[in-house]
Amino acid sequence: MASTSSISIYTPFSRQLLSPPYCKIKRSPRKAKPRKLTPNPNPLLKSRSIPQLEATTYTRLPPKDDFIADPSQFSAPEITLSDLNSIRDVSARKPPVNGEKVEEIGGGDEELGFDYGKFELFEIGSDNEEDDEEFDDEVVLGFGDGELGDEFEGVDENGEEGEREKEKGVPAVMRCFDRAKIFVKAGDGGNGCVAIRREKFVPLGGPSGGDGGRGGHVYVEVDGSMNSLLPFRQSIHYRAGRGSHGKGSNMHGAKGDSVVVKVPPGTVVREAGKDGEEGELLFELLNPGQRALLLPGGRGGRGNAAFKSGTNRVPKIAENGEEGAEMWLELELKLVADVGIVGVPNAGKSTLLSVVSAAKPNIANYPFTTLLPNLGVVSFDYDASMVVADLPGLLEGAHRGFGLGHEFLRHTERCSVLVHIVDGSSQQPEYEYDAVRLELEMFSPELAEKPYIVAYNKMDLPDAYENWPSFKETLQSRGIEPFCMSAATGEGTREVIYAAYELVQKRKEAAKGEGFNSPLNLNHVADMVSKQRKSPINEFEISHDTSSNTWNVVGAGLQRFVQMTNWSYVDSDRRFQHVLEACGVFKSLTRLGVKEGDTVVIGEMEMVWHDYKNGGSSNIKRRAAAVRWPQ
Numbered sequence: 342m343a344s345t346s347s348i349s350i351y352t353p354f355s356r357q358l359l360s361p362p363y364c365k366i367k368r369s370p371r372k373a374k375p376r377k378l379t380p381n382p383n384p385l386l387k388s389r390s391i392p393q394l395e396a397t398t399y400t401r402l403p404p405k406d407d408f409i410a411d412p413s414q415f416s417a418p419e420i421t422l423s424d425l426n427s428i429r430d431v432s433a434r435k436p437p438v439n440g441e442k443v444e445e446i447g448g449g450d451e452e453l454g455f456d457y458g459k460f461e462l463f464e465i466g467s468d469n470e471e472d473d474e475e476f477d478d479e480v481v482l483g484f485g486d487g488e489l490g491d492e493f494e495g496v497d498e499n500g501e502e503g504e505r506e507k508e509k510g511v512p513a514v515m516r517c518f519d520r521a522k523i524f525v526k527a528g529d530g531g532n533g534c535v536a537i538r539r540e541k542f543v544p545l546g547g548p549s550g551g552d553g554g555r556g557g558h559v560y561v562e563v564d565g566s567m568n569s570l571l572p573f574r575q576s577i578h579y580r581a582g583r584g585s586h587g588k589g590s591n592m593h594g595a596k597g598d599s600v601v602v603k604v605p606p607g608t609v610v611r612e613a614g615k616d617g618e619e620g621e622l623l624f625e626l627l628n629p630g631q632r633a634l635l636l637p638g639g640r641g642g643r644g645n646a647a648f649k650s651g652t653n654r655v656p657k658i659a660e661n662g663e664e665g666a667e668m669w670l671e672l673e674l675k676l677v678a679d680v681g682i683v684g685v686p687n688a689g690k691s692t693l694l695s696v697v698s699a700a701k702p703n704i705a706n707y708p709f710t711t712l713l714p715n716l717g718v719v720s721f722d723y724d725a726s727m728v729v730a731d732l733p734g735l736l737e738g739a740h741r742g743f744g745l746g747h748e749f750l751r752h753t754e755r756c757s758v759l760v761h762i763v764d765g766s767s768q769q770p771e772y773e774y775d776a777v778r779l780e781l782e783m784f785s786p787e788l789a790e791k792p793y794i795v796a797y798n799k800m801d802l803p804d805a806y807e808n809w810p811s812f813k814e815t816l817q818s819r820g821i822e823p824f825c826m827s828a829a830t831g832e833g834t835r836e837v838i839y840a841a842y843e844l845v846q847k848r849k850e851a852a853k854g855e856g857f858n859s860p861l862n863l864n865h866v867a868d869m870v871s872k873q874r875k876s877p878i879n880e881f882e883i884s885h886d887t888s889s890n891t892w893n894v895v896g897a898g899l900q901r902f903v904q905m906t907n908w909s910y911v912d913s914d915r916r917f918q919h920v921l922e923a924c925g926v927f928k929s930l931t932r933l934g935v936k937e938g939d940t941v942v943i944g945e946m947e948m949v950w951h952d953y954k955n956g957g958s959s960n961i962k963r964r965a966a967a968v969r970w971p972q
């Protein structure tokens with residue numbers, strides 16, 4: 342079978358600063374075979390030398406020490422964003438044979454004038470035909486002696502695309518903590534109690550077993566002081582407390598402790614999807630203090646005092662507490678800010694935020710200083726304010742997850758206005774500007790339609806000062822009026838931020854006309870769970886598996902009833918039979934042709950069918966150790 346490998350190459354912009362460079366060919370999701378690094382036997386892959394190039398944009402974070410303090414030294418022949426594309430384009434080609442594959446890779450490099458003299462080339466995979474079939478997309482080419490996969494924490498054996506996107510060019514420590522997956526479980530109800538009142542001078546005191554307490558609820562609440570989902574890296578499971586069991590003397594159990602999951606403003610809550618797919622959107626929490634009841638706690642089981650009746654005055658029966666619902670949630674943070682500051686790494690975004698607001702973001706002369714978005718409130722003289730977000734740097738390919746990729750772009754979706762900072766001291770500010778605009782457009786056309794302001798930064802540097810007229814002319818010819826400023830000295834920043842404020846106001850005016858959307862009922866998940874719990878016991882479906890003579894009776898009400906039946910009490914069996922009879926399960930099974938010895942499964946319970954000879958009615962009995970635990 343011909344190999345259909347697609348190649349994606351991760352090439353650092355600055356070959357001097359980043360090592361080791363490597364390229365790799367996508368693996369198919371099928372491979373499960375352990376991979377070996379074997380020297381490439383192909384003589385076409387010769388060693389070549391790497392040119393000493395530098396640039397001001399980066400795909401990956403080099404060690405801090407490798408950075409040169411003087412930004413003027415970051416002048417480089419332009420091997421930046423678009424060059425990367427031409428390398429990536431190789432991935433579109435389909436190399437039919439190994440030899441050609443090598444030529445293509447070499448060809449791509451030559452076009453760029455890259456020379457990999459310092460590095461050895463490895464081919465990972467097998468040469469023979471059989472293995473080619475299995476690893477058909479699996480050839481991984483590596484340069485240098487760095488072990489593939491080591492830096493790419495999460496390169497998964499299944500080759501899942503989502504995981505891959507994450508890992509592109511970003512070590513784990515650098516990821517934004519704005520996505521999290523957590524498990525929540527409402528508390529189970531406490532069990533009811535069987536007790537008989539015995540007291541001096543109170544003969545025949547009667548049943549006095551109390552009910553169990555309700556399980557704790559699960560809430561999701563907005564905490565205004567949070568700005569990332571970082572805490573969810575530490576704790577993933579959130580379980581509400583279970584209710585206490587009922588006691589004698591009609592003492593009801595205490596309620597379980599509720600659990601409140603605190604999230605930052607702007608968190609989107611989804612049910613976790615299966616097979617890597619996005620789950621159903623549950624709600625979005627925008628304002629501090631907003632609270633949603635997500636899962637209600639399970640009901641407490643009734644004690645024997647609740648079962649007292651005219652015919653059974655001392656019932657020996659009590660219920661189990663109802664199990665609390667549980668689910669996996671996906672949390673995604675989208676910042677709620679009026680203005681988002683975007684631009685390539687090191688452009689001066691954090692510096693601008695620090696100048697116009699009281700925020701104190703980290704500022705340093707290396708890319709990806711900002712890994713988590715910073716928020717700042719800009720106050721104006723006339724009692725007006727707006728929230729400005731300084732976002733992590735953007736690289737070409739970000740819309741495909743490159744750099745901090747989606748992690749960053751997602752935050753811009755909620756900003757009503759963007760301030761695009763252009764690093765005036767870069768080699769080609771116009772090019773840098775176009776690349777960032779393109780990324781925004783590729784990520785989402787709606788994002789590209791948002792009003793924006795272009796701010797040409799670092800005017801205090803001679804290079805930037807010289808390039809400003811040509812940059813301005815280029816943008817003016819496209820109908821855009823750029824601003825110039827020096828974030829370091831504060832000059833021109835006021836104009837930029839005022840212009841942004843005006844745009845924000847305009848957007849707000851326009852939004853007023855669009856009408857007010859009534860807020861979503863945040864408790865709708867809990868309502869749904871409660872409704873499901875109330876589903877009638879006589880609504881069920883029966884399916885028959887002829888091979889094993891098993892009858893499956895499925896119904897939410899019935900399953901809940903089975904789960905709450907406490908088999909340790911003598912009257913429970915009788916009540917169980919009676920309820921199944923009354924709700925029509927026996928009748929339906931008989932009509933469908935159930936036979937002596939057939940298995941009947943209701944919820945977690947497996948039972949055996951017995952024809953009741955004497956009275957002509959039917960009966961089922963629990964099997965010994967009949968509880969079927971959920972898969």
Ligand SMILES: Nc1nc2c(ncn2[C@@H]2O[C@H](COP(=O)(O)OP(=O)(O)OP(=O)(O)O)[C@@H](O)[C@H]2O)c(=O)[nH]1
Nearest residue numbers: 687688689690691692705709710711734799828829
């Ligand atoms: N000379 C000069 N340097 C500036 C100016 N603005 C920012 N810088 C410097 O540029 C470097 C990067 O600034 P940051 O504000 O951290 O850049 P950033 O865009 O937030 O970078 P990331 O967070 O890495 O994306 C720092 O050393 C700043 O001191 C400016 O107007 N003039």
Ligand SMILES: [Mg+2]
Nearest residue numbers: 690691710711
């Ligand atoms: Mg920054």
